Structure formats: C-alpha cells, structure tokens
Amino acid sequence: MRAVIMHAPGDVRVEEVPDPVIVEPTDAVIRITATCICGSDLWPYRGVQKVDGPTPMGHEYTGVVEEIGSAVSGIKVGDVVVGSFVASDNTCEICRAGYQSRCVHQVMMGSIGTQSEYARVPLADGTLVRVPGEPTPEQARSLLAASDVLGTGWFAAVAADAGPGRSVAVVGDGAVGLLAILAAKRLGAERIIAMSRHADRQELARGFGATDIVAERGDEGVAKVKELTGGLGAHSTVEAVGTQESMMQAIRSTRAGGHVGFVGVAHGVELDGTELFFSSVHLHGGPAPVRRFLPELVDLIMTDRIDPGVVFDLTLPLDKAAEGYKAMDERRATKVLLTV
Amino acid sequence: MRAVIMHAPGDVRVEEVPDPVIVEPTDAVIRITATCICGSDLWPYRGVQKVDGPTPMGHEYTGVVEEIGSAVSGIKVGDVVVGSFVASDNTCEICRAGYQSRCVHQVMMGSIGTQSEYARVPLADGTLVRVPGEPTPEQARSLLAASDVLGTGWFAAVAADAGPGRSVAVVGDGAVGLLAILAAKRLGAERIIAMSRHADRQELARGFGATDIVAERGDEGVAKVKELTGGLGAHSTVEAVGTQESMMQAIRSTRAGGHVGFVGVAHGVELDGTELFFSSVHLHGGPAPVRRFLPELVDLIMTDRIDPGVVFDLTLPLDKAAEGYKAMDERRATKVLLTV
CATH class of the missing domain: 3.40.50.720 (NAD(P)-binding Rossmann-like Domain)
Known part of the structure; x- marks a missing residue:
C-alpha cells in the first residue's frame, strides 16, 4: 500500500510499504477513506522533534473495516468507522472514568501511522465507533475532524x-x-x-x-x-x-x-x-480523551447539527501529502485533508 | 491592648499597642478569645520572608463582638464569632461563586494581626459567622481550627x-x-x-x-x-x-x-x-476560601461531630507567644494555641 513516510525534517514522501495485517485478535484493519495532517506533525517536520529514521505519519482517520481479529465483536467488515488518535480498550478503570487517552493498554495511532491506504487499529472494539448510514462528503469531512481536532x-x-x-x-x-x-x-x-x-x-x-x-x-x-x-x-x-x-x-x-x-x-x-x-x-x-465524546460527536455530525469539517481549507490526494505539509508549514493552510 | 509584634526574624514580642477602632461602617471590633500561630508565620520568623519593621502578627481567631459599625446588620455586640484569614464581602460575584478568599474587596487579616486582645474585622457581615450557643473548651479550640487549618x-x-x-x-x-x-x-x-x-x-x-x-x-x-x-x-x-x-x-x-x-x-x-x-x-x-465552608464547619463542631481542635498540641497564654513561635520553629509543636 502507499503510505506517508517522513525521512527527515522537511522530507516527506509517499512510498510503497507492506499492507498491515491482523497482529492481535483484538485488532482490525481498516481501509482509510480520509486522513489529515496535524499541527503536531509539524514538530518533526520543522526539526523541533527528532526524526529517528523513516517514520510512518498520521494519527487521524476515518475508514471502512476491511478485516477483524477473532476477538472483535463490536464492529464488522464493511462498517464505516472513526476512531481517535489513541487506541484504547474502553473497559479499564481509567477508560471508564472517561480518560481513554490514558487507557492502561493505550496504543498511540501515531506510532502506526494513518496517512496511508490501510491501517491496523489495535483494541478495535474499544477504539472504533461505527458511523450509522452513508456520510455525505461534508459529513465525511466532519467525521475526520472528530478523530482529533474536534474531539480535542x-x-x-x-x-x-x-x-x-x-x-x-x-x-x-x-x-x-x-x-x-x-x-x-x-x-x-x-x-x-x-x-x-x-x-x-x-x-x-x-x-x-x-x-x-x-x-x-x-x-x-x-x-x-x-x-x-x-x-x-x-x-x-x-x-x-x-x-x-x-x-x-x-x-x-x-x-x-x-x-x-x-x-x-x-x-x-x-x-x-x-x-x-x-x-x-x-x-x-492533556491528550484529549476523544473517544469519550465520539459517539455524541458522530451523532451531531450525522444529523447535521454541527459542521466542524469547514476547518479543512485544503484538500489533496494522499499522493500529494508533501505539498500538504509544506502548505501547513508555510501557514498557507490551517488544516489539510488527504483523500485516499 | 497587648499584641504580638515581630521585629525581625526570631524576634517576637508582646507589646502594648493602641486599641483598634471602627474605621469603615462595615467594620466590627472583636475581643479575641483564642488565636494561634500558623505555619506561614514561620516564614518571616525564619527569615525566608522579609520583615519590614515591627509587624503585627496572626490571622486566625475566634472572639466576641465588642463593637459594630453603622452598616453592620448580620451580627450584634456579644455574639460569639469566627472568621477566616481573609475578610470578604460575601456578596461579590467571586464570593458568590465560592471564592471568598479572592473577594474583589478582600482584606488579609494578616495585615491587621489577630494575635492580640482585640482586632478590627473589615466587612464584618460577610466575614464573621455567628456561633450558636456557648462553646465548650473543646468546641472553642475546634472553632479556632476552623478559622484556617480546618477550612484549608x-x-x-x-x-x-x-x-x-x-x-x-x-x-x-x-x-x-x-x-x-x-x-x-x-x-x-x-x-x-x-x-x-x-x-x-x-x-x-x-x-x-x-x-x-x-x-x-x-x-x-x-x-x-x-x-x-x-x-x-x-x-x-x-x-x-x-x-x-x-x-x-x-x-x-x-x-x-x-x-x-x-x-x-x-x-x-x-x-x-x-x-x-x-x-x-x-x-x-490556592488560598482556601474558608468562608465558603465555615457555616457547615461551625455546625459540625457545635454538634460534636468533628473535633479538629486536637491538632493543637501546645496551649500558651498570649504573653508567652515568643515561646510558642520557638516551639513551632523547633518542631516541638505542630500547632500552638494562644489563649487571650
């Protein structure tokens, strides 16, 4: 599959990498439909944060479930889903208190990368929220915002x-x-x-x-x-x-x-x-427990009561990710959406 | 009247000073029945905080109302009262939100001094809480604790x-x-x-x-x-x-x-x-809004449901204040009560 890889500050490329596979029985693999570039992606891009060799980028995503592990029961193949930038079991004591971004089993999606065609999502039952119905293009854009910037x-x-x-x-x-x-x-x-x-x-x-x-x-x-x-x-x-x-x-x-x-x-x-x-x-x-709010945010978006997606002021295909990074770095764009 | 005056680090004396008088119509003058030495009084005593010439000490107190200003209506002469270390109107927006220690008209009682026979209490209606009935010695001690350490x-x-x-x-x-x-x-x-x-x-x-x-x-x-x-x-x-x-x-x-x-x-x-x-x-x-809790604390104390006064492990007459400071400084006492 194609994925955005950062090699060094200012050096972002779209490359062929192996397709993700189910590793844990609680995993899902999703086909990404939209992802975006985060303000925090600019820290390594600008060299403020160290880049340790080629690094897969991205932690915001909406997609369609492609495959599920044997222990996943809350979502099924074909579901339209959105998740936060932290994978969480949503059942531990910290999650139940509403702090899913600090789940005792948390996995940062940024360590996996979601600026790509597919992504492995750990703890899929806890992490992913199913979107009812078929989102319009505006709703799809807003669902992507819910993944991080709106939730945060x-x-x-x-x-x-x-x-x-x-x-x-x-x-x-x-x-x-x-x-x-x-x-x-x-x-x-x-x-x-x-x-x-x-x-x-x-x-x-x-x-x-x-x-x-x-x-x-x-x-x-x-x-x-x-x-x-x-x-x-x-x-x-x-x-x-x-x-x-x-x-x-x-x-x-x-x-x-x-x-x-x-x-x-x-x-x-x-x-x-x-x-x-x-x-x-x-x-x-702290890191926002976006998962706490996702069901409510999905509902508000799918009933057209909020339209947070208007914060995306530049939309590019995944292949042009480097252009997106440059536009955000140069403040020509507030928030860049990448279509996959 | 007699009052505790700090002249320099380690130099605390009980001296004759003028009796306090009503300055503002919202003032009361109370006869102090008990006061105490605070951990924070040790900062200047130890020279960590500067002492600018002779300084009246103390901000914790219980007492009996001796005189009231013309605008005071909530308390009357002879009432047994307790107040916090911050005088507050208890009516401004910040007070009503429960932050009387940050009242827009706040006066720090420490700037007046309560380790003395009498004290002027500004904003008496907002600051002082009337104690129902006649406190026992144990209750009196606990009411003094309510003035700061318990409330805090x-x-x-x-x-x-x-x-x-x-x-x-x-x-x-x-x-x-x-x-x-x-x-x-x-x-x-x-x-x-x-x-x-x-x-x-x-x-x-x-x-x-x-x-x-x-x-x-x-x-x-x-x-x-x-x-x-x-x-x-x-x-x-x-x-x-x-x-x-x-x-x-x-x-x-x-x-x-x-x-x-x-x-x-x-x-x-x-x-x-x-x-x-x-x-x-x-x-x-931050500085505790003790006034928020005082009515409840007075009630708990006067019905013998709590006995916070046991934290006082040394009781001395006001005249021996210097001995009390020394005992707290040398950690021979946790909290010193001064009887007046």
Missing part, C-alpha cells in the same frame, strides 16, 4: 467547564481552538471570546459562535478579556497552543475560581507555582 | 474531589494535611493514605480516618501509593506543604483524570508543562 477542542471546552452562563475565552485560532469555540457554543456558553489576529480565522471563529474577537496578545490580550468580563476574567479559558506565552495568557485571562482547559502540547512551558497558587484557577488538560 | 484542609479535600468511592492521598502531615484527612473522611472517602514519617502525626492521621500510612517520600512514596491503588495512583491527592518535592509527589501520586488539591503556599515551585500535560490530572488550589 471539545475536551478543552469541557475541561474549561464551558456551559450556560459562562464567559469563555479561547487562546489559539488553529483548528483545535476554532473547534473549541464550536464546542463551547454547543455546551451553552453565552459569551465566547476568540483570541485571534487573522481575519480568515476570525471569520471562522464567528461562524462557530464567537461573540467577541480579541486581537491583542500577552498582557494586552489579558486586559481586553478582563474588560469584556466585568474586570474579573473569563469563567472558562481554553488554551490550544502550548507555548509559555499562551499558557500564561490563558491562566491570567481566567477569574479566580474559573477553569483553564489546556490541550496545546506544552513545549518548554514552566509554570510558576506561586503565580498558579494565587491565580486560584482550576487547571486541567 | 477541607478546601484541599474538596479541590481534590474527595468523596465516596475515592482513594485519597495526603502529602504533608502538618495541621492542614491532618485536617484534610478529617475532611476526606467526612466527605465519604473510603481509602485515605497519609504520607507521614512521624509516629505522633501518624497516630493523629489514623484518628482522623487515615486507612494507610506511607512513610516513604519522593519516587518511593509515589510507588507506594500506586501499589495501594491498583497501580493507577490515587483518585484524589491533597498537597499541603508547598515545596517542589511535595508538589511533584502529589501530581505523580495521582491517576490520569484524578484531582490534585494544593494548599501549601508554593515556595520556589516550578511545574514542567510537559509533565503536567501528560499527567492528565486536574489541578486546583
């Missing part, structure tokens, strides 16, 4: 305790931040403040439900959020970047007793204990 | 989401840590792991409801907690020390999706963002 944005909004009567600030206007706005809106938040400097993303933010835009960053951005929230700061703040500046912007934009949901993979972030102590915020985040 | 331990347990079906680990065996054990027990936690190396405090911990004692610290302590919790870590962890080691011990002792309540005033603590991200814990803490 949704978790961030939940971790930030977004809901009715709450003011929600969102730091970061990438796909995850934008979809956290969509999530906050669905969760009932009244005031949603998008922190964004880009006109095109501001427009998407408004489309998803943002009521206010703050273009300022750092202390000025914090001051603006306070101004919009009676001087107190937001009840709920989503952090969807992962830098020192964005984390501090999120914490400082939040009122005492408020909640910060952080999902940007922290790179070089150090939090000062004394400042955190006196901030009196709730802080929660 | 209680908040820590609530912030750690302690409750039925939860395993709770407590890092720190000072008065706050010990009373967090009492709180966790009252909140319904089944398994309570006290991390303590001192036989006398282990005994108090068991008396308050600890089911397990872990004497190990750091990585070994974390390993022990995991061993006791099916390899996963505690659902809920209380941090009641405030050092780098204790914070990391608390975070690492907690399972993915679990809650860390931290109330040790962080000194020189730096949290690594990447580790916090992948810990997947909820982190919440």
Whole structure:
C-alpha cells in the first residue's frame, strides 16, 4: 500500500510499504477513506522533534473495516468507522472514568501511522465507533475532524467547564481552538471570546459562535478579556497552543475560581507555582480523551447539527501529502485533508 | 491592648499597642478569645520572608463582638464569632461563586494581626459567622481550627474531589494535611493514605480516618501509593506543604483524570508543562476560601461531630507567644494555641 513516510525534517514522501495485517485478535484493519495532517506533525517536520529514521505519519482517520481479529465483536467488515488518535480498550478503570487517552493498554495511532491506504487499529472494539448510514462528503469531512481536532477542542471546552452562563475565552485560532469555540457554543456558553489576529480565522471563529474577537496578545490580550468580563476574567479559558506565552495568557485571562482547559502540547512551558497558587484557577488538560465524546460527536455530525469539517481549507490526494505539509508549514493552510 | 509584634526574624514580642477602632461602617471590633500561630508565620520568623519593621502578627481567631459599625446588620455586640484569614464581602460575584478568599474587596487579616486582645474585622457581615450557643473548651479550640487549618484542609479535600468511592492521598502531615484527612473522611472517602514519617502525626492521621500510612517520600512514596491503588495512583491527592518535592509527589501520586488539591503556599515551585500535560490530572488550589465552608464547619463542631481542635498540641497564654513561635520553629509543636 502507499503510505506517508517522513525521512527527515522537511522530507516527506509517499512510498510503497507492506499492507498491515491482523497482529492481535483484538485488532482490525481498516481501509482509510480520509486522513489529515496535524499541527503536531509539524514538530518533526520543522526539526523541533527528532526524526529517528523513516517514520510512518498520521494519527487521524476515518475508514471502512476491511478485516477483524477473532476477538472483535463490536464492529464488522464493511462498517464505516472513526476512531481517535489513541487506541484504547474502553473497559479499564481509567477508560471508564472517561480518560481513554490514558487507557492502561493505550496504543498511540501515531506510532502506526494513518496517512496511508490501510491501517491496523489495535483494541478495535474499544477504539472504533461505527458511523450509522452513508456520510455525505461534508459529513465525511466532519467525521475526520472528530478523530482529533474536534474531539480535542471539545475536551478543552469541557475541561474549561464551558456551559450556560459562562464567559469563555479561547487562546489559539488553529483548528483545535476554532473547534473549541464550536464546542463551547454547543455546551451553552453565552459569551465566547476568540483570541485571534487573522481575519480568515476570525471569520471562522464567528461562524462557530464567537461573540467577541480579541486581537491583542500577552498582557494586552489579558486586559481586553478582563474588560469584556466585568474586570474579573473569563469563567472558562481554553488554551490550544502550548507555548509559555499562551499558557500564561490563558491562566491570567481566567477569574479566580474559573477553569483553564489546556490541550496545546506544552513545549518548554514552566509554570510558576506561586503565580498558579494565587491565580486560584482550576487547571486541567492533556491528550484529549476523544473517544469519550465520539459517539455524541458522530451523532451531531450525522444529523447535521454541527459542521466542524469547514476547518479543512485544503484538500489533496494522499499522493500529494508533501505539498500538504509544506502548505501547513508555510501557514498557507490551517488544516489539510488527504483523500485516499 | 497587648499584641504580638515581630521585629525581625526570631524576634517576637508582646507589646502594648493602641486599641483598634471602627474605621469603615462595615467594620466590627472583636475581643479575641483564642488565636494561634500558623505555619506561614514561620516564614518571616525564619527569615525566608522579609520583615519590614515591627509587624503585627496572626490571622486566625475566634472572639466576641465588642463593637459594630453603622452598616453592620448580620451580627450584634456579644455574639460569639469566627472568621477566616481573609475578610470578604460575601456578596461579590467571586464570593458568590465560592471564592471568598479572592473577594474583589478582600482584606488579609494578616495585615491587621489577630494575635492580640482585640482586632478590627473589615466587612464584618460577610466575614464573621455567628456561633450558636456557648462553646465548650473543646468546641472553642475546634472553632479556632476552623478559622484556617480546618477550612484549608477541607478546601484541599474538596479541590481534590474527595468523596465516596475515592482513594485519597495526603502529602504533608502538618495541621492542614491532618485536617484534610478529617475532611476526606467526612466527605465519604473510603481509602485515605497519609504520607507521614512521624509516629505522633501518624497516630493523629489514623484518628482522623487515615486507612494507610506511607512513610516513604519522593519516587518511593509515589510507588507506594500506586501499589495501594491498583497501580493507577490515587483518585484524589491533597498537597499541603508547598515545596517542589511535595508538589511533584502529589501530581505523580495521582491517576490520569484524578484531582490534585494544593494548599501549601508554593515556595520556589516550578511545574514542567510537559509533565503536567501528560499527567492528565486536574489541578486546583490556592488560598482556601474558608468562608465558603465555615457555616457547615461551625455546625459540625457545635454538634460534636468533628473535633479538629486536637491538632493543637501546645496551649500558651498570649504573653508567652515568643515561646510558642520557638516551639513551632523547633518542631516541638505542630500547632500552638494562644489563649487571650
């Protein structure tokens, strides 16, 4: 089959590799119908994260079940499915508490790669969610978003305790931040403040439900959020970047007793204990347990109540993956969909 | 009146100072009946925190209302009262959300001093809670504990989401840590792991409801907690020390999706963002909003359902405050009560 392989920073190729096979009886092999390039794929692409020889890429996917292991009973060959970037049994104590991204048997799909024609999915019964009916092209695109960026944005909004009567600030206007706005809106938040400097993303933010835009960053951005929230700061703040500046912007934009949901993979972030102590915020985040939300997200998508797929602003065939990486690296695209 | 004044590290004196008077119409003046020395009073005593000239000390207190300002309506002269270490209006948006320690009009009682015969209490209607009936000596002692250490331990347990079906680990065996054990027990936690190396405090911990004692610290302590919790870590962890080691011990002792309540005033603590991200814990803490819990705590104490006052292991008259500071500094006492 064809698969995207990263050889070195900036060197992404589509190559022939062996077809995946069932290894464990709990595995499934799926035919990928759509996959995409993640912001986190840019870390090795840019050389910030080490590339140890040729590496299969990708961890977001929708597909059709091609083959199942002998112990798989919840899905069958031919099912349209979506799963998260972490394979999980969905039965251990941690999964049952809603933290499938930290399942005691977790397998990172990124270690397998899904920017390819087929993929082996471990713990298939726990990992994959069946999609009812035949998705339209728009729904298919949105299901792919559910696999990571929507699920992650949704978790961030939940971790930030977004809901009715709450003011929600969102730091970061990438796909995850934008979809956290969509999530906050669905969760009932009244005031949603998008922190964004880009006109095109501001427009998407408004489309998803943002009521206010703050273009300022750092202390000025914090001051603006306070101004919009009676001087107190937001009840709920989503952090969807992962830098020192964005984390501090999120914490400082939040009122005492408020909640910060952080999902940007922290790179070089150090939090000062004394400042955190006196901030009196709730802080929660980490790799999003997307699986917790998938059944609800699939339902919302298949009944056309949300359309998160609009965050994909460039669609390319798998063979042109290198072009997709380049476009995202050069910020010409927010999120690239690869058709297979 | 007589009051405890700190002149320099190690130099604590009881001196004559002017009696407090009503300054704002929302003030009350109370006659202090009992006060105590806080672990945080040791920071300036040990020279870790700067002492800027003669400083009135103390922020914990029970007393009897002596005089009220013209705008005070909720309490009257002669009422037995208890309040927290932060004066708060209890009506602002932050107070109503349960964060009275971050009231928009907050006044730190430590800036006024309560190790004295009398004290001015700002925002008296919001700050003071009336005690019904006449407390016994044991109840009076426990009410004083409610003013800070019990209220802080209680908040820590609530912030750690302690409750039925939860395993709770407590890092720190000072008065706050010990009373967090009492709180966790009252909140319904089944398994309570006290991390303590001192036989006398282990005994108090068991008396308050600890089911397990872990004497190990750091990585070994974390390993022990995991061993006791099916390899996963505690659902809920209380941090009641405030050092780098204790914070990391608390975070690492907690399972993915679990809650860390931290109330040790962080000194020189730096949290690594990447580790916090992948810990997947909820982190919440800060100066405890003791006022939120005071009515319930007063009720539990006055109906003899809890006896937190046993944490006081040395009682001295106010005049011997210097001896009390010395005893706590030299760890001969956990918590010193000063009778007035």
